[in-house]
Amino acid sequence: MNELIPIQDNDGAQAVLGRDLHKFLEVKDRYNDWFPRMVAYGFSAGQDFTEFSVKPNGAGRPRQDHVITLDMAKEISMIQRTDKGKQARQYFIECERKANEARDTSVENVKSVVAQMTRSEILQIAMNAEQERLALEAKNKELEPKAEAYSSFIEADGKYSVGAVAKMLGIGQNKLFRELRNIGVFIAKGGMKNTPYQQYMRHFEVKAYTITHSDNSESVRHTTYVQPSGIDFIRKKLNLPSIDPIPEL
Template sequence: MLMTDLIPTHSNENGNLLVSGRDLHEFLEVKTEYRHWFPRMLEYGFAENVDFVAIVQKRPTAQGNETTYTDHHIKIEMAKEICMIQRNEKGKLARQYFLDLERKWNSPEMVIKRAHEFLERKVAALTTENLVLIQQNNELKPKASYYDMVLQNKSLLSVSKIAKDYGMSAIALNKKLYELGIQYKQGDIWLLYAKHQDKGYTQTTTHVIDADKSRVSTKWTQKGRLFIYDLLKREGILPVIERECEAS
């Protein structure tokens, strides 16, 4: 048997070499059952979550069921001391094995290798974090895209054009704004209630037809368009562009 094959080891995320308590118990050929032997080893001053961690595992039984048993992942430093306690040839061999592993583990080449692997894990974690941020940004993007579309447009809009944003008719949007206490109808035109009149949401213009006739019309500013957006959003009514993004 090669020295490197004596007892399986692994490392944790903190760069500590670990060995299974049960694997060590088996190699040392201890006659006492593991469940009695390991607590006895702890009497030498080893502390849980400092020198070792308890691992609860499941394994199949001969009857096809599952049974639960406890193993311990112990640091190499603790494993070396346990080997010394045994005072036999197996203990000496295992201790020498762990010393050899430590020398290799702490060699400049291995330190650099672990540092490189650590950086790779950090980069992978950052990449995952960036993907999450991108996803969150995409979830917020529909609102931003609608705002961008509004802010880029400086012209006045008829209510029918704003209604089109929501897949509604001008009649339906005017009715909704009336129900929400935003506007009222006077003759053929819709006017804002007093508390909204000085907000810059609309502009009323007069179109002269001839010397005796003229037509008054109310158009919405982009500020008014955003006011409608926030108002309807609170009512659960979204623009078509945002509904399509949510559906996808």
């Protein structure tokens, strides 16, 4: 299958870059004007797409780009109502079909291996799994008091605000933002200031919201939240003293 639009690996899921799709669709409008209009059709930052900035050829002013899911890419292609849009949508459907075939093949290979195993080998695997379950259960009991201690910090959706993480690490919120910008984890300027670069996104979540100004104009702002894994990631990045591990809630 010819690669009409490069397919990206986004934490194991297929995705494409917004600018690659924009180029293939031959959209006449500037990317920075076109993409917000596409988002307005009901797509959400952090769920359907992730924003990041890159420097063309490693130099010059950074430009905005997005990693978008294949589902979002298919809908955007359909919205265009052009032959290019139809071609892109069919291409993405074919990419998904190929990926599903590969997964099905992997499952069949596993079944084939299991079918060839002896009864004693299967029993040993079951025993090992039970031992791991008991060890995990014991660890969870040990972490219960820590989970209660952190419950006052956690948001309803299981994420932590940057301010809460700053408290855990014993530093001020503004200083934490500044340090993360200085070491290149957070974007330092522009509309996405204080949000993480794409390579660190797995430790964070960015939520977009609209602000209505006194003149009735609107602008989009972004708030960064920290995943449980991001707390120790930040601590190590900033060489801060060790803290008790955050239990998985």
